[in-house]
Amino acid sequence: MSGPAGGPAGAPRFPVGSQVRARTCDPDHHTRLPRYLHGHVGDVVAVAPAAPLPDDVARGLPEPRVEPVYAVRFHAADLWGSGAHTVTADLWECYLEPVS
Numbered sequence: 780m781s782g783p784a785g786g787p788a789g790a791p792r793f794p795v796g797s798q799v800r801a802r803t804c805d806p807d808h809h810t811r812l813p814r815y816l817h818g819h820v821g822d823v824v825a826v827a828p829a830a831p832l833p834d835d836v837a838r839g840l841p842e843p844r845v846e847p848v849y850a851v852r853f854h855a856a857d858l859w860g861s862g863a864h865t866v867t868a869d870l871w872e873c874y875l876e877p878v879s
Contacts, residue, residue, distance in 0.1 A: 791847040791872070797823045798878040799851060801870065809837035812874040819857055820878055824867065825850035832871050846872040 793799055801816040811833045827848040835843030851870050855862030 791826045791849075793823050793826070793847075793849060793872070793875065793877070795823050795826060799823060799849070799875040800878050801851070802874055802876055806834070808834060810834050810874075812870060813868065815858055816853060816868060816870075819853055821851040821853040821868075823849050824852045827869070830871075832873065834871075844873070848872075849875065851875070 798820055799822075800820050801812060801818065803817045804810070804812070827850070829845045829847050831843040831845055848869050848871055850867050852865050852867045855864045855866060858866065
């Protein structure tokens with residue numbers, strides 16, 4: 780099985796310290812990417828082992844994709860216009876894109 784970038788399944792695409800952007804999407808099915816993160820840039824602070832994509836599991840697909848999961852930290856001021864705190868979300872690789 781291959782991963783979303785064509786590499787081996789489960790091989791992380793983004794190392795700790797990478798800046799990533801949460802994809803902007805509107806699928807017609809369950810997703811674990813919170814809408815308030817769509818289009819925002821965050822920093823990868825940890826990489827967890829690959830896990831089944833909840834989108835596929837919720838839809839009952841017989842072979843859900845298995846992808847790395849990233850802890851991504853976002854600044855509250857970037858998300859909501861104010862706030863000194865941060866928000867960290869666990870996001871599957873297909874929810875993220877590199878910041879160029």
